[in-house]
Amino acid sequence: MGFSQTKDPSGVTVVQVDGQLIVGNRHELKDLIQAAVERGERRMLIDFSRTGYIDSSGLGALVSISKRIREAGGELRLSGLNDDLRSLFELTKLDTLFAITETPEQALTSF
């Protein structure tokens, strides 16, 4: 379980969520994004291709992250959600709040 951060050649910060995004590690993700915003990063992608499950604390962290990036004038994309993960966003209507693409490649070309 953890997060890995890379920078795409186009300048987008890509964060991969490995394992779960839950109450126990949500602050780690928020801190990582906060540090990126403070470094001046404004285009960010969080990819869930290697994610098992997300709980409501994880969803809440994503809402906070989205707000933080918007306030800084940046953009956030989400990608790699399988059907089960996507259902969590649909049930909570968070699919209307986030820009979600099927693959990270699609997200990177949409910035």
Add this chain to the structure above:
Amino acid sequence: MTSPLRLCVRRTSASEAQGSATLVTLRLPSDVNCIEEAVELVARHCLAGHEATSTTRFRLRVVLSEALTNAIVRGNGEDRTKWVDVRAELVPESIRVSVTDEGPGFDPGAVPEPLRPEQLDEATGRGLYLIRKLVDTVQFNERGNSICMILRRP
């Protein structure tokens, strides 16, 4: 490092336990860092030897994580001297999981649905709603410190 989780699995024949083929119990301290391991232990034992779709496996893990988070954070206030008890009863047609904390309980009927547009930007308030959406039946005891979630197997 020794895990602070206390797991007990009892498998019985259906006739012996009036239809309950497997009973899994787990006791964990009120530490959010124990949740992932607890979810995996309970889910693995609940699903062992039973057919389940990937969606059932996913939903079981999410609702366990939600219920444990509520019990540890809201119920026990992350007081590590307090415990959370998980009890899963498995029969061929369903998985019945109870999560009980030592807190004073709450009124589940007073928790609003988090779908109003002005609530969309809120970071909290989706846990119980998600549980209700992901399982077939949700019940609480009278005190409100124990939730029972039933997933029917497809």
